[in-house]
Every structure is written in C-alpha cells, then in structure tokens.
Amino acid sequence: MDENTQHDCSFLADVLPEERFSLDRAERERFAADEGPHPASVPDAVARPHSTAQVSAVLAAANERGVPVTPWSGGSSIEGNPIPVEGGVVLDTFEMDDVTIRAADRQAVVGPGVVYDELNTAAESAGLRFAPGIAAGDVATVGGMVANNASGLNAVRYGQTREHVYRLEVVLPDGEVVECGRDVVKTASGYSLRDLFVGSEGTLGVVTEATVALEPIPRVRRAALAVFPTREAAGEAVAAVMRSGITPGAIEYLDTRTMEMVAARTDVDVPEAPTLVLEVHSESDAGAKAALEAVRERCEGAGVSEWRAAAGDDIDDVWQARRDVYPAACDYREGATVAVIGDVTVPVSKYPDIIRATVDAADELGVTTPCVGHAGDGNLHFLPIADLDDEDEVARAMALNDRLVAAAIDVGGTATGEHGVGIGKRKFMDREHANAVDLMREVKDAVDPDGVMNPGKVLPDPDE
Amino acid sequence: MDENTQHDCSFLADVLPEERFSLDRAERERFAADEGPHPASVPDAVARPHSTAQVSAVLAAANERGVPVTPWSGGSSIEGNPIPVEGGVVLDTFEMDDVTIRAADRQAVVGPGVVYDELNTAAESAGLRFAPGIAAGDVATVGGMVANNASGLNAVRYGQTREHVYRLEVVLPDGEVVECGRDVVKTASGYSLRDLFVGSEGTLGVVTEATVALEPIPRVRRAALAVFPTREAAGEAVAAVMRSGITPGAIEYLDTRTMEMVAARTDVDVPEAPTLVLEVHSESDAGAKAALEAVRERCEGAGVSEWRAAAGDDIDDVWQARRDVYPAACDYREGATVAVIGDVTVPVSKYPDIIRATVDAADELGVTTPCVGHAGDGNLHFLPIADLDDEDEVARAMALNDRLVAAAIDVGGTATGEHGVGIGKRKFMDREHANAVDLMREVKDAVDPDGVMNPGKVLPDPDE
Structure with a gap:
C-alpha cells in the first residue's frame, strides 16, 4: 500500500x-x-x-x-x-x-x-x-x-x-x-x-x-420546426399540443439566445426567435400526417410565425439547430466552455416560469447560457458558459445552477430529470425530499449496512 | 375488550x-x-x-x-x-x-x-x-x-x-x-x-x-373479433401482431371452451372456436384504420377464418363475448360458480404453452374452466368452476390454480399479473423470488420494524 x-x-x-x-x-x-x-x-x-x-x-x-x-x-x-x-x-x-x-x-x-x-x-x-x-x-x-x-x-x-x-x-x-x-x-x-x-x-x-x-x-416519423414571435406564444403552443390528444415523440424548446448562438456558428438560415422542434411518431404514414397536422393547428392557434415541416431524410435538417446547441455553447467564446449542465424538471404548467427564471437569473449574474429543453415533460437544460480559469465566472455559473435547482424544487419540481444526483445534487436532497431522505437512508442501511457501495453519493451526510 | x-x-x-x-x-x-x-x-x-x-x-x-x-x-x-x-x-x-x-x-x-x-x-x-x-x-x-x-x-x-x-x-x-x-x-x-x-x-x-x-x-378506437381454426393459429396471430410495429390497445384470447360457455348463454351468434378480440387506438381516424388493417393482415397470415371489424358504437358488440366470460362461468352449471380466479403472467413467447398446460391440467383434474387472457402481455386468467359445497371439487379447482402458478413461475413468469399476492400467493413467493424474498423482508423490517402493517400478507413467514 x-x-x-x-x-x-x-x-x-x-x-x-x-x-x-x-x-x-x-x-x-x-x-x-x-x-x-x-x-x-x-x-x-x-x-x-x-x-x-x-x-x-x-x-x-x-x-x-x-x-x-x-x-x-x-x-x-x-x-x-x-x-x-x-x-x-x-x-x-x-x-x-x-x-x-x-x-x-x-x-x-x-x-x-x-x-x-x-x-x-x-x-x-x-x-x-x-x-x-x-x-x-x-x-x-x-x-x-x-x-x-x-x-x-x-x-x-x-x-x-x-x-x-x-x-x-x-x-x-x-x-x-x-x-x-x-x-x-x-x-x-x-x-x-x-x-x-x-x-x-x-x-x-x-x-x-x-x-x-x-x-x-416507430414506423413513421414526421417533424417540424416552429418559430414563435414570443416565448409566451411558444409556451402556449406546447400546452395546446400536450392537450390535443397527440403525444409527440419529442417537443423541444430553444429560446432566442440559444438560437442566436446556434446561428452564429453556421451558414444555414437559423431563425433567431423562440423555437420548437417537434416530432410525431405513428404506426402509419396516414397517422403521422394527421398527427403533425393536428400539431400544426395547435401551433397556428398560438400564433406560430414560421413552420418548416419535414418527412423522411429531411427530418435531420429540422433537428440541426437542436443538435448544434451544445457545440455552439462550447464554441461561443474563445477560451470559455460549458461550465455545468443544468437539468431540472418542473410540472409542465410551470415550464414558462422556470424559463423566465433562467433568463432573469442569467442576466442578474452576468452569465451567458443557452436555455433549451424537453418542453413536453418539463425538463429544462441550461448550459452556463465560463472560462474555467476564471474562478469568479465559474462561481457565477455554479450559482446560476444552484439558484435554478432551488427554484425548480420550490415549484414542485426536481433537482435532476436525467443525470442523477451523484455528487452535484446531494446538497439539494433535503430540500426536495425532506424527511423522505431519512427513509432512503434506512433503506441504504438495510441493504448496505457497512456503507461500502459508492460512498459519498446520492444521500447527503446526516449532518450536512 | x-x-x-x-x-x-x-x-x-x-x-x-x-x-x-x-x-x-x-x-x-x-x-x-x-x-x-x-x-x-x-x-x-x-x-x-x-x-x-x-x-x-x-x-x-x-x-x-x-x-x-x-x-x-x-x-x-x-x-x-x-x-x-x-x-x-x-x-x-x-x-x-x-x-x-x-x-x-x-x-x-x-x-x-x-x-x-x-x-x-x-x-x-x-x-x-x-x-x-x-x-x-x-x-x-x-x-x-x-x-x-x-x-x-x-x-x-x-x-x-x-x-x-x-x-x-x-x-x-x-x-x-x-x-x-x-x-x-x-x-x-x-x-x-x-x-x-x-x-x-x-x-x-x-x-x-x-x-x-x-x-x-384515445381519439379513435377500432376493434375486431378474429376467429381461428386452431389455438396455434391464434397464437401465431398474436405473435405476428406484436411484431408488426402496432401495439394494440387490447388483444384478448378466448379459447374454444370459453367461447362455447359464452355461446350457451346468449342468442347472439358466437363463434365456438379460438378467438381474439383486438382493439387499436390512434390519434387519428386514418391512423386507426391503417393500424387495424395492419392487424388484419397479420391475422390473415396466420389463417384467420372469420374477421368481424367494428368502429364507433359497434365496438361494444365485438367486446360482448369477452364481457360475458365471467358471468357465463358463474352461470355455467346450476349450483356451481367460479371457485378461484387464476392470474398468471408468462413471457409472451410462452403464452401458447401456458394455455396448453391449462387445458391439460383441467382435463386431468376434471375441472371445467374458461381460459382467457391478455395475450399481448402474457397475462392468462382461468376461472375453474366448482360447487362451493363440494370440498373435493373445490380442492381440484385450487389444485389447478396451484399447478398453473408453479408452471408459470417455472417458465420465467409470475404468480400474479394484476391481483397481488395477498394471502393467496404467499406460498409461491420463494419459488418466484428465491433469496430476493430475504431482501424484501429486510426492507419490511426497516420500514415496519414492529410488523404492525397488514401482517400475514405478501411475505411468507420465514419458517413456512
């Protein structure tokens, strides 16, 4: 040893x-x-x-x-x-x-x-x-x-x-x-x-x-990129689609700033406005067509300003902007990169609120971040950018994350939609789960009484 | 007191x-x-x-x-x-x-x-x-x-x-x-x-x-009753439908004896042969039509002998035979009723085997039972009939249940698909879960150390 x-x-x-x-x-x-x-x-x-x-x-x-x-x-x-x-x-x-x-x-x-x-x-x-x-x-x-x-x-x-x-x-x-x-x-x-x-x-x-x-x-996929005049209109469209009887295969939200970051990186025409990328899946071509048509109607009802539909291989083009978000964030500023990946989920009805909270907190903290996510299930990602050698900037990026996790929990949401607790979200466990954390600890003690399995993860220390 | x-x-x-x-x-x-x-x-x-x-x-x-x-x-x-x-x-x-x-x-x-x-x-x-x-x-x-x-x-x-x-x-x-x-x-x-x-x-x-x-x-439902010349043909149709890319809203199997019992009770024309009742759900009428057509093709490939499709209010008629199974079993013989409701689930590929095992065991034990179930997810119900005052007949009905639960577990299945363990399935817990029962017991002890919550259920006594 x-x-x-x-x-x-x-x-x-x-x-x-x-x-x-x-x-x-x-x-x-x-x-x-x-x-x-x-x-x-x-x-x-x-x-x-x-x-x-x-x-x-x-x-x-x-x-x-x-x-x-x-x-x-x-x-x-x-x-x-x-x-x-x-x-x-x-x-x-x-x-x-x-x-x-x-x-x-x-x-x-x-x-x-x-x-x-x-x-x-x-x-x-x-x-x-x-x-x-x-x-x-x-x-x-x-x-x-x-x-x-x-x-x-x-x-x-x-x-x-x-x-x-x-x-x-x-x-x-x-x-x-x-x-x-x-x-x-x-x-x-x-x-x-x-x-x-x-x-x-x-x-x-x-x-x-x-x-x-x-x-x-899925036998048939169809997709569309829908551009909206305002964030509120996009949010209204999401709500209308989710109430329509159609459950899309994907319904992604990208805010204006995110679209601008993506646009800066490509020669392709990228609309610099709040945007949804929608995909429908069906067991038949007729079903897919009807589903996308129903989605389009809901988006028109919410005041969509541009609608680019795609089928077959063209679906990839519709997804290009969404795919570019992470690389665009990494490349956005010389010497800077994504400092932390936010991953909160809120009840779907609170999604517009958490987006607004993200934009406001970013402005207040002086942080640049894309704001993008899975609007249909309330899962929001934000990717604050920082020069990793700049302690203050990194601290502000982390503060953004902390503030939004707390905000998400406080409206009934969760600290993590997809990425798990690990080390990063332990400090929010009490806020999210209150005394249920004690019960989790009892389960842990029953299954792993000596505490040898992956210590220091998920559950906060009792005195933390 | x-x-x-x-x-x-x-x-x-x-x-x-x-x-x-x-x-x-x-x-x-x-x-x-x-x-x-x-x-x-x-x-x-x-x-x-x-x-x-x-x-x-x-x-x-x-x-x-x-x-x-x-x-x-x-x-x-x-x-x-x-x-x-x-x-x-x-x-x-x-x-x-x-x-x-x-x-x-x-x-x-x-x-x-x-x-x-x-x-x-x-x-x-x-x-x-x-x-x-x-x-x-x-x-x-x-x-x-x-x-x-x-x-x-x-x-x-x-x-x-x-x-x-x-x-x-x-x-x-x-x-x-x-x-x-x-x-x-x-x-x-x-x-x-x-x-x-x-x-x-x-x-x-x-x-x-x-x-x-x-x-x-579901915005649109369509349904069909599909009759097959043999149990094997019906089983083949289920497999083909489940592999088709269509997931039906329901796909119910009723064996010949079950259909005979239903027929004996009604004036309506009930086919006395292995039968599937199928329903498809879609977000559009076009989608539902296409889905049911795809299902019909699979049934034809398996040699369907009769196909009765329905939409709108007529869907109820298609379901009549399935709805009648339980009352038909209760009324089947004067003075007798359903003694116990079987509820096993097996991997879908083993569904034909467990149906055959049910028929064979019923014959061997001299028990009359419908044999009906949710073929798409492997959940089979059998409803052995007995005169509840006839101890021997009740014992044979219970023996049928015991034998089929054991058979289901032995092919990788479970003692209960829908109804829970309660008292009735406790004796099968060790067979199904082996040493995982010990871990369940540790969880129970951690959450309910004094054993006051609904004692005598789910977990077998350690010495049983």
Missing part, C-alpha cells in the same frame, strides 16, 4: 485472475473522473470482472474489509456519479457486454457494459429498439442508464429507463446475488426491488444483468 | 372523533373479507379517517401498542389482500376521496378512496383519463390500485398502475408522513420510494394521497 492510496486492495489478487484487476497508477487514473465538473479522485484499484461470480467475489472481499466499491461502466455521467471519492475499488463492468435479443418477447437480456447504440443496432433487424433515448448513446451503457434512470428527448412519449426494465440481476454489497423482477411485462408480485435499484446510482449493489423491454421502431 | 376481539382498540377514542371509528360487531363484520375465496377475519375495530393527520394519529397509536393496522379502500380485491387476519384495526380510507384535476399538467391529485371510474369521469371533460384500466373500475379505488399495482386488459399498451404514479403521500407505520416522488413526469433524484410503496399492499404504510398521470383519451 503506497502513500497515494487510501485502502489496501491487494486482496483482489485472491479473488480475481491477474488480468482482471490493476493497481497501476496510470490505469487507476483513467477512472478518476466522469464528464462533469466534479473533482477527480483516483481509486486504489480497478477491477474489471467478466462474470457475475467475479463481481460477487470482489464485493464480498471488499465488504469484509470495509473497502469502498464504486461501479463504473461508460463513464459518461456528469454529476460525478461514478467518481470514487473515498478511493477503494472501481468496478468496471464495461466488458460485461453480452446481448441476447428475444424478439418474440420484445426483450433484450444484456450485460451492464452494453452501449446504448450497440443494443439498438442488435435489436434493429427485429424491428425493435430500447426506447429511453439518450444524448450520449454512443458511449453510455445500459448499466449506467439503469443506475441513473437516464432518459432523453423522447421521454415525453416513451418514458425513462425505469419504465423499460423488467428484471435486474444484482450483486448485493456482501456478494449475494439476487434476481429482482421477472422477464414479464406485468407482475403484481411482491415489493419492486427492481425499482429500488433503478436510479440508485450504484449505492445499493451492482447490476450484472438486465432484461429490458424493446419496443417497435 | 370482549372475548371476540384479539386486540384492545379502545385507544381509538383518544385519537379520533367518535364518528370516525367503530367497535361495533356488525360494522366490523363488513370489513372481514374481500371478493375472493379466502377465509374471513373480523377486525377488532374500524377506523374511518378523513385526513392524513387522522391516519397518522391512528398509526402512531396502534404502532405504540403493537396493534395491527390493515388498510382498506374498495374491498374488491380477490387475494385476501385487505383481510385483517390478525385482527386489530381496519383503516378504511374510502371516504378520503378528494379529486383535483390538473389538466395542464396531465395530472390528478387524489385521495386513496377515489373510485377508478369516478376519477375518469372527473378527467373526461379535460379529454384525459387515468389509463391503467381495470375490470372492477366501478368499485376499485386508486388507493387499492396503487397498493396492488393493478391493471387490466389495456396494460399491453398503457402499462400497470405503477407507470402512472408520480407521487405518493404515505403515512409510515410510526405515524410519520413522507412524500415519495414529485409531481413531475421525469426525475432521477434519489431512491424511488414511490415504487417501493406501489404494489406493497399496505404492508409498509398507508397511501393518503397520490398524484397520478392522466393521458389523452
């Missing part, structure tokens, strides 16, 4: 083959930070199990010694969810990537390391897909999606990861292996332990296999 | 107004049994709180005294879920029936006593509905649906109650009130305590308020 480590992890040699773990510094440093702004922390060892039995052996041995274990898969999270803040073992499940498609059951049985896009490639020939839909589908894994209850811009119609999980094989902190849930669409049998592990961010155990639901790939 | 009671419940006078509880025998007997075959057990008291504060006061006082509390709402369950097997207090929440429709948020905030159909009546003028869909919608309450994770024949498209709950206000066994979840569509914040209480059948606490999701009422 050298001076740079917190826990003696030499026990891994007793439970894993030599090639399945490393105590090497350079290797360990690869697992010190995710894609977010939270400080890196180098683990004392990296274990790379290839089987449930190996995961079990590592957990049993670590638990016995009080050594923390932090699960890791894609590493694409941004709230510090897999950062090993107390050292110990990072358990990298990325290579547990078996996929079995059960087309007749509309199911896939997958290892936690299966990358989202790869699962969908495997399911495609059966006309199926894993529907939660996330932005980082090329790197995020199913294990990470389950851990964070991840989702993306299609959640308005298809829901979060939680709604697409049937069964989880989980290794508990003491090494015991349990099956949570069954490979069926419906069950009313017993406590839903499965749902306890979904979204628990690796703090209760390690998912080693999942049976997930596959859905038919 | 008279000789007919198990627990002294006179403490209720200290915590509730006089008109909100009763120790009267006649009143208590009304809460001794549900609609199923399980033995009645008269509670020692009935409390009828009108507020969360009153529920809290009852629970705190009962818990302190070790007096069992069993929540009750509609009483329409059939697995003995609310039977107070250890006496104590039945907590009747039926009169906690406030409803607030938040149309802009597609939400309703409801008390546990709100009847399913009444919630939908309240939501209808906003074009919305609470979608889980259950057979006993005229008596079952939202509180009971949450407790049992109930659902019905539309679950194939819309899911179970679980997927439609955003937030629960729960009174814990010690009287503490916690909010589980938020009034938002999406959250990734903390452990989903909400999902722990959904389906826990009142064994962890009492739900005193719920925010549930409302969905647009």
